[in-house]
Amino acid sequence: MLALKNKDxxxxxxxxxxxxxxxxxxxxxxxxxxxxxxxxxxxxSQEELMFSNERIKLSSYANEQVKELKLLHHYFPSRTEYxxxxxxxxxxxxxxxxxxxxxxxxSEVNFDKEIYRSGDKIHFVKYLDxxxxxxxxxxxEIAEDKEWYSKTITNIIILGILTLxxxxxxxxxxxxxxLRPMKNSIMLLDNFxxxxxxxxxxxxxxxxxxxxxxxxxxxxxxxxKKLHRINIAAKTVSHLxxxxxxxxxxxxxxxxxxxxxxxxLFEDRxxxxxxxxxxxxxxxxxxxxxxxxxxxxxKMTRVIDNLISNAIKYNKRLGAITIILRxxxxxxxxxxxxxxxxxxxxxxxxYSRFNNSxxxxxxxxxxxxxxxxxxxxxxxxxxxxxEGTDIRVEFLKASIGNGDSxx
Amino acid sequence: MIKRIIVISLxxxxxxxxxxxxxxxxxxxKENIYEHNCIPCHRYLPSSLGDMYMRYLKTFSGEMTLKAxxxxxxxxxxxxxxxMSNLFIDRFSVKxxxxxxxxxxxxxxxxxxxxxxxxxxxK
Numbered sequence: 169m170l171a172l173k174n175k176d177x178x179x180x181x182x183x184x185x186x187x188x189x190x191x192x193x194x195x196x197x198x199x200x201x202x203x204x205x206x207x208x209x210x211x212x213s214q215e216e217l218m219f220s221n222e223r224i225k226l227s228s229y230a231n232e233q234v235k236e237l238k239l240l241h242h243y244f245p246s247r248t249e250y251x252x253x254x255x256x257x258x259x260x261x262x263x264x265x266x267x268x269x270x271x272x273x274x275s276e277v278n279f280d281k282e283i284y285r286s287g288d289k290i291h292f293v294k295y296l297d298x299x300x301x302x303x304x305x306x307x308x309e310i311a312e313d314k315e316w317y318s319k320t321i322t323n324i325i326i327l328g329i330l331t332l333x334x335x336x337x338x339x340x341x342x343x344x345x346x347l348r349p350m351k352n353s354i355m356l357l358d359n360f361x362x363x364x365x366x367x368x369x370x371x372x373x374x375x376x377x378x379x380x381x382x383x384x385x386x387x388x389x390x391x392x393k394k395l396h397r398i399n400i401a402a403k404t405v406s407h408l409x410x411x412x413x414x415x416x417x418x419x420x421x422x423x424x425x426x427x428x429x430x431x432x433l434f435e436d437r438x439x440x441x442x443x444x445x446x447x448x449x450x451x452x453x454x455x456x457x458x459x460x461x462x463x464x465x466x467k468m469t470r471v472i473d474n475l476i477s478n479a480i481k482y483n484k485r486l487g488a489i490t491i492i493l494r495x496x497x498x499x500x501x502x503x504x505x506x507x508x509x510x511x512x513x514x515x516x517x518x519y520s521r522f523n524n525s526x527x528x529x530x531x532x533x534x535x536x537x538x539x540x541x542x543x544x545x546x547x548x549x550x551x552x553x554x555e556g557t558d559i560r561v562e563f564l565k566a567s568i569g570n571g572d573s574x575x
Numbered sequence: 576m577i578k579r580i581i582v583i584s585l586x587x588x589x590x591x592x593x594x595x596x597x598x599x600x601x602x603x604x605k606e607n608i609y610e611h612n613c614i615p616c617h618r619y620l621p622s623s624l625g626d627m628y629m630r631y632l633k634t635f636s637g638e639m640t641l642k643a644x645x646x647x648x649x650x651x652x653x654x655x656x657x658x659m660s661n662l663f664i665d666r667f668s669v670k671x672x673x674x675x676x677x678x679x680x681x682x683x684x685x686x687x688x689x690x691x692x693x694x695x696x697x698k
Contacts (some may be wrong), residue, residue, distance in 0.1 A: 244629060248696045264637035269697045299636035301693050 191346065192339070199335045206331070207324045214320040218313075219283045219290075226283070226292035226308050229256050233306060234296065241300035256310050260303035268302055272309045279305060288312050358415075365412040372409050375402045400447050403440070407477055414470050415531055423464035423542075430459040430468075430493055437472045438491070441480060449486045450479075456493040461563050467539045474532035475500040475559055482557070497562040506553040515549065608679055609686035620667060622659065628691035630658040642684050649673045649680060 236251030237260070250269050252258075259270030265279055274287045283292045286309075294306040379399045384392055438452050445452060461468070479489045479502035487503040507515060516537035517530075540547045544564050551557040617624050635641040648656050652669045673680060 241629060241633065244693060245625065245691075245696055248698050250697050262637040263635070263640055266637060268694055299633050301697070302632040302636045302641075304636045 188343065195339050199332065203328050203331055207328060210324060211320055214316060218316045222290055222310070223283055223292065226310065229253070229308055230292065230294040230306060233258055233308065234294070234300070237300040237303060244301065256308045258309065259307040260301060261305040261307070262302045263299065263304040272307060274309065277307050285312060361412050361415065365409065368405070368409045372402060372406050376406060396443065400443050403444055407473060410470065411474065411531055411535055414535055423467065425462055425464050427460050427462055428465050428468060430461055430498065431456045433468065434472060434491060434493055437469065437476060441476050445480050445489065448480060448483060450483045451488050453488055453490040456491065457495065459493055459495045463543055471536050471539050471561070474536050478532060479504065497560055499558055499560045501556065501558045503556045506555050506557055507551040508553055512549050512551055609683040612675060612683055613687065622663060624687070625691055627658070628687065632693065634658050638688065642688060645684055646680055
């Protein structure tokens with residue numbers, strides 16, 4: 169197996185996809201914001217818990233320090249040594265917030281908070297009723313125990329991930345609910361097509377077989393024309409039938425890949441479509457070099473048929489279709505109505521139709537794209553409104569034959 | 576002639592001495608406005624100026640607040656605005672109004688603040 173297969177049934181249209189992506193982005197942003205807020209609340213509550221624990225200890229230290237200040241005030245200036253402790257550093261500020269004396273390691277103080285973190289220290293402020301040594305504010309400083317911090321951060325990360333997983337499960341559930349009506353309508357359409365297709369087989373086969381068998385030599389010219397029209401109509405229906413069959417029945421079947429001669433295949437399919445093209449007086453111009461590719465012939469036929477069929481369907485009367493085949497790619501070029509540049513990206517979506525004057529279900533190019541994707545090929549569209557469309561299909565190097573190789 | 580010269584010299588010396596002395600007195604007066612106007616009365620009180628400073632400091636805390644309160648008290652001494660205990664006031668009563676003007680008062684208070692300021696003394 170040389171060609172890369174990637175079976176991906178594209179059930180969602182681009183507008184539906186973008187709605188879904190917007191919903192997911194909004195959901196992700198909201199979920200992240202909720203988690204962030206919860207994280208901040210949890211962090212703040214843990215910090216407050218730590219502060220309340222430290223506050224008890226610091227209040228006791230502050231009372232001790234006030235007693236020492238009172239003594240020093242009483243004996244001043246015979247005693248001038250500021251009271252120090254191994255447990256904490258301290259500072260005193262007067263009512264005008266001017267420093268009187270300080271042993272703080274971190275000198276940035278906040279007069280408006282009772283307890284706060286300052287760098288790697290915790291500061292506690294006690295407001296004195298009696299201004300010993302002129303002190304209105306007594307600041308105490310202790311080193312911060314970082315254990316609560318690492319525990320809190322670990323908890324936030326673990327709980328955050330758990331909540332994110334739970335919210336992701338909820339998100340998937342919501343997306344399923346959101347997509348259910350969309351999937352149901354697509355399934356309904358698929359089932360309708362499947363049922364209709366089933367009923368088309370016998371009459372089409374009968375019409376085509378009988379048209380082929382009729383002896384045109386004995387017919388008058390008027391009847392010949394009528395038969396010709398019947399043949400075109402039957403082939404159009406047959407082409408539609410094959411597309412619908414592929415879509416509903418063959419798509420998921422196992423491929424039978426083999427080396428196929430693309431030049432021969434193109435010649436066959438052009439011959440098949442000659443009558444149909446003739447109805448619009450469209451002329452084929454073929455520039456075919458030899459090229460072989462390892463692929464399921466039924467699927468490659470569907471690709472070529474759909475591209476040629478579209479080129480005829482959307483062509484002008486007396487228009488032209490040019491098919492160029494090279495070893496690594498082929499191009500189907502028409503002189504038709506073209507497509508607006510903004511709509512080019514949506515032409516491969518199922519049930520997409522850009523011209524209501526022509527019939528069809530809008531499934532042909534979706535089939536082309538699904539086969540192209542399945543084999544990892546590359547398709548590109550260049551279109552000018554009112555001038556025509558070029559569709560180029562490039563083959564994988566691995567799937568290209570050298571001319572002599574056969575399976 | 577010699578007698579006249581001696582008399583003039585003595586008179587000049589006396590004049591110079593008198594001028595120098597008056598300048599010194601003025602300077603001392605300026606330098607010691609606090610000592611001249613505060614210490615003499617407080618010398619006889621049981622509570623020293625240092626003790627009173629600590630009372631003011633304990634009551635008013637900041638430099639500006641303390642100086643403003645002290646100035647207000649000195650200009651209008653009242654029992655209610657005194658930082659001293661009732662016992663002290665009963666015993667020595669409240670002081671008389673100061674005779675110093677605002678500028679002199681500020682100067683004396685600044686000298687008093689600098690003299691007892693705890694910030695420079697704490698170790």
